[in-house]
Amino acid sequence: MPSHVPTQDSARSNPGEPTDPAAPDDPLGRERAHLASSRTALRAMRHDVESLDITDVTGNWVNAKILAAEIDDRIKALSDLADTPLFFGRLDYLHAPGGEVAEGASGEQFYIGRRHVHDAEGDPMVIDWRAPVSQPFYRASRTAPLDVRLRRRFGYTGGDLTAYEDEYLTDPPEGTQEPGTSSKLLQSEIERPRVGPMRDIVATIQPEQDEIVRADITGSVCVQGAPGTGKTAVGLHRVAYLLYAHRERLARTGTLVIGPNRSFLQYIEQVLPALGELQVKQATVDDLVAHVEVRGTDSAAAATVKGDARMAEVLRRAVRSGIRMPTEPVMVVRGSRRWRVPAYELEEIVRELAERDIRYGAAHDALPQRIAHAVLVQMERAGEAPDDRVQDAVARNSAVKAAVKSCWPAVDPAKTVLRLLSDPDFLAASADGLLDADEQKTILWAKPARGLASAKWSAADAVLIDEAYDLVQRTPSLGHVVLDEAQDLSPMQYRAVGRRCSTGSATVLGDLAQGTTPWATASWAEALAHLGKPEATVEELTAGFRVPREVIAYATRLLPQIAPGLAPATSVREAAGTMSVREVGEGALDAAVLAACDTALEQEGSVGLIAADARIPVLGAALDAAGHRYVSPGEETSADARLTLVPASLAKGLEYDYVVLDEPAAVVDGEPDPRTGLRRLYVCLTRAVSGLAVLHSAPLPAALSTP
Numbered sequence: 001m002p003s004h005v006p007t008q009d010s011a012r013s014n015p016g017e018p019t020d021p022a023a024p025d026d027p028l029g030r031e032r033a034h035l036a037s038s039r040t041a042l043r044a045m046r047h048d049v050e051s052l053d054i055t056d057v058t059g060n061w062v063n064a065k066i067l068a069a070e071i072d073d074r075i076k077a078l079s080d081l082a083d084t085p086l087f088f089g090r091l092d093y094l095h096a097p098g099g100e101v102a103e104g105a106s107g108e109q110f111y112i113g114r115r116h117v118h119d120a121e122g123d124p125m126v127i128d129w130r131a132p133v134s135q136p137f138y139r140a141s142r143t144a145p146l147d148v149r150l151r152r153r154f155g156y157t158g159g160d161l162t163a164y165e166d167e168y169l170t171d172p173p174e175g176t177q178e179p180g181t182s183s184k185l186l187q188s189e190i191e192r193p194r195v196g197p198m199r200d201i202v203a204t205i206q207p208e209q210d211e212i213v214r215a216d217i218t219g220s221v222c223v224q225g226a227p228g229t230g231k232t233a234v235g236l237h238r239v240a241y242l243l244y245a246h247r248e249r250l251a252r253t254g255t256l257v258i259g260p261n262r263s264f265l266q267y268i269e270q271v272l273p274a275l276g277e278l279q280v281k282q283a284t285v286d287d288l289v290a291h292v293e294v295r296g297t298d299s300a301a302a303a304t305v306k307g308d309a310r311m312a313e314v315l316r317r318a319v320r321s322g323i324r325m326p327t328e329p330v331m332v333v334r335g336s337r338r339w340r341v342p343a344y345e346l347e348e349i350v351r352e353l354a355e356r357d358i359r360y361g362a363a364h365d366a367l368p369q370r371i372a373h374a375v376l377v378q379m380e381r382a383g384e385a386p387d388d389r390v391q392d393a394v395a396r397n398s399a400v401k402a403a404v405k406s407c408w409p410a411v412d413p414a415k416t417v418l419r420l421l422s423d424p425d426f427l428a429a430s431a432d433g434l435l436d437a438d439e440q441k442t443i444l445w446a447k448p449a450r451g452l453a454s455a456k457w458s459a460a461d462a463v464l465i466d467e468a469y470d471l472v473q474r475t476p477s478l479g480h481v482v483l484d485e486a487q488d489l490s491p492m493q494y495r496a497v498g499r500r501c502s503t504g505s506a507t508v509l510g511d512l513a514q515g516t517t518p519w520a521t522a523s524w525a526e527a528l529a530h531l532g533k534p535e536a537t538v539e540e541l542t543a544g545f546r547v548p549r550e551v552i553a554y555a556t557r558l559l560p561q562i563a564p565g566l567a568p569a570t571s572v573r574e575a576a577g578t579m580s581v582r583e584v585g586e587g588a589l590d591a592a593v594l595a596a597c598d599t600a601l602e603q604e605g606s607v608g609l610i611a612a613d614a615r616i617p618v619l620g621a622a623l624d625a626a627g628h629r630y631v632s633p634g635e636e637t638s639a640d641a642r643l644t645l646v647p648a649s650l651a652k653g654l655e656y657d658y659v660v661l662d663e664p665a666a667v668v669d670g671e672p673d674p675r676t677g678l679r680r681l682y683v684c685l686t687r688a689v690s691g692l693a694v695l696h697s698a699p700l701p702a703a704l705s706t707p
Contacts, residue, residue, distance in 0.1 A: 031090075031154065032161050034111065038086050038125045042117045046078040077115070077276040084274060085156045087113030087126045088203035089137050092150035094170065107149075112137045114202055115276045129202050130244040138210035145169035153203075155185045198268045198655075200275055201233040204545070212507075212539055213238045217246050217480065220501075220536035222508040222524050226569030227555070227686030228546030231509045232653060235482045236268065238507050240275040242480055253479030253504060257282045258497060260485040263634035264653045285493050286459055288500065289466035292414055296456030300518045300672040302442050306460035307490025307519045309530055310434045312467060318420050318430040319360050319471045322409045325350060330403045332375050332394055337382075339375045346371065350407050360411055361472040367404050368395035413468035414452055417461060422448035463492045466499075475499040485652055486510035486527060490519040494530035506533055513563035514652060516680045518672055544569050546655060548577020551692045555685035558703050562679045578691035581700075589663065589697045590622045596660045596693045597628065597643060603690070605657030606642050610684045612666035613647040619662065620645055652683050659688035665698040678703065 054067050080086065089112040096108050110127045112134045117126035127134050136146040148169050155163035165185045189204050205213065212234050215221050221238075225231030239257065243250055257272075257280055259265045265282045272280050286294065298306065305311070326346040332339045349370045353363040372394035379386045394400060419426050427440050435443075449455035457465075469475070481501040483489075487510035489497070497506075508531065512521065521527040528536045544552055549571040556568045584592040593609065600607040609630070611619055623630050623645065630643040633650045637643075646654065648667045661667075661684055668677030678701060685692065 028161070028164060031164060034125070035086060035161050037119075038111070038113075038117050039080055041119050041125050042078060042080050042086065044120065045117065046075060046080075049074050049078065073278050076273075076278055081159075081274065083158045084114070085154065085159065085161070085203070086117070087111040088154050088156075089113075090150075090152040090154075091134070091137055091140075091148050092152070094147050094149050110134070114200070114274065128244065130241045135210070135214070138205050139207050140169055141207075142169055153185045155188065198233070198271055200237065200271050201230055202237065202275065205234075205237065206230075206543070206545070208539075208541065208543070209234045209237075213241050215537070217242050217249075217505055220506040220508070220528075220533040222486075222528060222533075222536045222538045223510075223541060224524060224538060224566075225509065225511055225541040226544060226566075227511065227514070227552065227683075228544035228571070228655075229541035229569065230545055231511070231541055232268065232484055233271070234541075235484055235507050235509045236271045237275070239280055239480065239482055240272060240277050243277050243280070246479075250479045251279075253477070255280050255480045255482075256478050256500065257482045258288070258484065259284060260488060260652060261650060263632075263650050264485070266634040266636075267654055285489065285496060286462065289462045289496055291465050291469060292452070292455070292457045292462055294457050294459050294462055296458045296461070298458040298460050299442075303458070303460045304490075304519045305435065305439050305443050306458075306464060307492045309491035309495070310431075311464060311492055312495060314420070314427075314431045314434055315417070315464060315467050316471055318416050318426070319411055319413075319468055320354070321426075321430065322411065323350070323354055324407050326403060326407050330371060330399050332397050332399055334394070334397075339378050341371060341374045341378075345374060346403065346407070349374070353408070359470075359472060359474050362474075364404070364408050364410060367408050368400050371395070371400050371403065372397075411468075411472055413472055414465050416468050417465050418449060418452060418455055420464075421445050421461070460490070460492075463490070463496055466496050467492060470499050475502075477501055477503040479504040480506070482507045482509065483531075484509045485514070487512050487515040487521050488517045488652075489521065489527070490517070491526075491530040494521075494527055495532070498530070498532035502532060506531065506536070508533075508536065513559060513566055514679060514683050515563075516649075516652065516671070516676055516683060518676060520676070520679070540567070542567050542569050544571040545573065546689050547571055547686050548573050548579070548688065548690065548692075550577055550579040551688050552686065554579065554581075554692075554704070555682055558678050558682045558685075558701075561703050562675060562682055577688070579694075580692075581694040582696075584695060584697055586697050589695060590618065592695050593619065593660060593662050594622055594626055594628070596695060597623075600658035600660060600691065600693065601642060603658055605690065606637050606644065607658045607660065608644050608646050608651075608654065608656030608687055609660045609662065610646045610648060610651050610687060611662035612670040613649050614670060615662055615666055616645060616647050646687075648680055648684050651687055655687055655689055657689045658691045659684075659693070661685065661692065661694045663696050663698060664694060664700055664704070665696065668701055 049071060052071060054064065054071070091110045091112060093108045110133055111125065112129055113126040114129060115126070116124065116128040118124050129137070136148045137151060140146040140148045140151060151167045151169060153165045154161055155165070163185065186204055209230060212221055212223060215238070223231045223234060236257065239255055243255065259268065259282065261284060265284065269282060272278070326343050329343050330341045330346060332341070349367065353367060353370070356363070369391065372391045375394050376386045376391050420430060421427070421443060422445055424440070424444060427444060431440055478500055481497065481504065483497055483506060486508045508528065515521060524538050528534050552569050552571050559566060559568055582592070597607060597609055609619065628643060629641040630645045631637055631641050633644060633646050633654060644656065648670065664681050667681045667684055668674065671677035671680050681701065
């Protein structure tokens with residue numbers, strides 16, 4: 001420990017000044033030396049794995065390929081990312097944390113980073129942020145120091161350590177910062193300009209976020225998060241934590257991150273690899289239910305009815321509509337003997353299976369065995385001693401097969417849904433007492449398809465088919481699922497996701513105020529019930545770390561109309577950010593928008609030009625004519641192309657240092673109803689990290705004019 005540790009204000013160092021790692025009055029130099037040593041140790045760890053010889057270890061080529069793949073993943077996980085700090089904090093304990101170091105030790109010091117690093121003797125040089133000993137870095141405070149004497153944060157430029165900042169939690173020396181003083185390095189990290197995909201927040205996790213990240217795997221968690229509260233990052237870090245704490249369990253059962261669209265998944269895909277986790281799969285709900293090719297679209301009214309929870313019972317009835325009670329006995333001939341199962345006994349078997357809560361396909365497979373068992377009982381009464389092979393042979397008997405086909409015919413899920421949407425009489429029978437005549441007419445196809453190949457399935461149809469598949473055969477469950485932007489899902493989509501974690505747990509992330517579908521959920525209690533996780537804990541994050549104060553205050557004007565029950569978001573950002581709302585004359589909007597983009601590009605960081613979907617071709621042509629380089633959502637920005645042209649429908653979950661918002665009224669008008677339009681506008685207004693410029697020629701929505 002140094003004899004003197006600089007305070008928050010005196011800890012800054014000029015990166016250009018020479019430092020001597022051995023100098024007693026140069027703590028920053030010692031920290032840089034530890035960083036260099038840790039990087040050397042990490043390279044040695046990687047080299048050790050690369051040098052492994054598995055030639056004589058595995059018994060066959062299959063095991064060899066599996067082991068080689070695991071080694072390759074381990075090598076990737078040990079990569080030293082040049083622009084990413086290897087450690088971002090340090091904890092100086094008053095005593096040795098229980099179970100973490102040798103008994104009797106005191107004054108232990110731990111460097112907290114993205115992954116564990118040890119030296120040649122196995123002693124830790126960097127502790128994984130997910131380890132129990134690292135938790136006080138996020139939770140400790142003056143009122144609850146958790147035996148931490150000093151918490152040190154590090155500042156970086158690229159991968160170079162350039163500054164540090166100390167917070168004494170017990171017995172602070174004279175001249176240190178006052179309690180409650182916010183961390184300048186923490187603020188700097190939050191506000192650091194961003195170009196490229198989403199980055200992790202491991203260095204900036206707040207206590208309330210850490211509680212969610214480290215929640216037990218046995219329970220599901222729902223996070224209601226206002227814009228900029230970091231709910232997406234919290235969900236991703238929760239996956240990383242659970243893989244650390246329950247790696248063997250989740251290695252067997254699997255994990256999955258579900259996002260609203262492919263652009264969003266591309267934006268977040270680098271977060272988990274940066275934390276050393278490479279095996280987490282990512283998908284959209286459409287990916288999960290891709291049993292058929294989606295080539296059609298629904299009206300908002302049809303999609304809303306198809307997404308309604310009542311459709312689950314409609315489908316159950318449709319799938320089971322072919323069940324018939326037998327009226328004829330089954331005669332099984334074996335050799336010279338005939339065995340007769342009477343109709344009443346067959347009816348008892350069929351009725352018992354129909355009343356049990358088992359999948360249609362499982363019952364279909366069980367029925368021939370049950371009939372065969374009835375025959376074997378007769379054989380035993382006659383003095384024979386049949387075994388399982390005889391029962392299997394009877395179950396395959398043509399008479400038994402014919403009876404099963406008559407009583408419990410096989411079901412094709414896609415064909416069942418096709419018939420349901422094409423045959424008015426079949427739909428009426430299945431939806432009797434559930435859907436009224438107008439609702440049935442809404443979802444019936446105007447031109448029924450001739451078959452599966454010619455059917456123009458919509459996204460909502462694919463969800464219905466997935467439900468039908470689950471009614472026939474149980475959907476496999478994963479160990480943990482993260483569902484982001486969950487507020488936009490229909491009840492039937494919630495059911496589709498819930499099937500993927502029926503025996504596991506879930507982390508549900510969303511914001512009711514950002515629900516931009518006509519069927520958006522009204523409450524988390526309702527959504528969690530459809531998901532099959534009614535017992536999930538609901539946590540609310542309202543402290544925004546991303547959106548500047550002025551911007552969030554402006555967007556919050558919409559809350560009374562779009563989500564009156566939600567608490568308004570607040571911003572903890574010290575920097576107020578920049579914001580402007582400017583009206584321009586009709587015909588001058590395109591030029592004004594391009595000028596605003598030019599101004600934003602003069603600043604450091606990414607720029608998002610967000611506009612109603614219908615305006616994207618016009619603005620794209622204007623950008624091309626002006627010689628601007630730009631990318632689309634999901635494409636990675638670079639130093640030469642920092643501008644992204646964003647359709648309003650794809651803005652959710654994305655963030656940019658500076659946002660230029662084109663014609664708010666067009667964003668609202670692009671949606672099927674005013675509430676959904678205002679919610680879409682709320683999303684677009686809250687994508688900025690440092691500055692927002694709103695330009696319009698049409699009048700602004702009335703809600704924005706009322707402070």
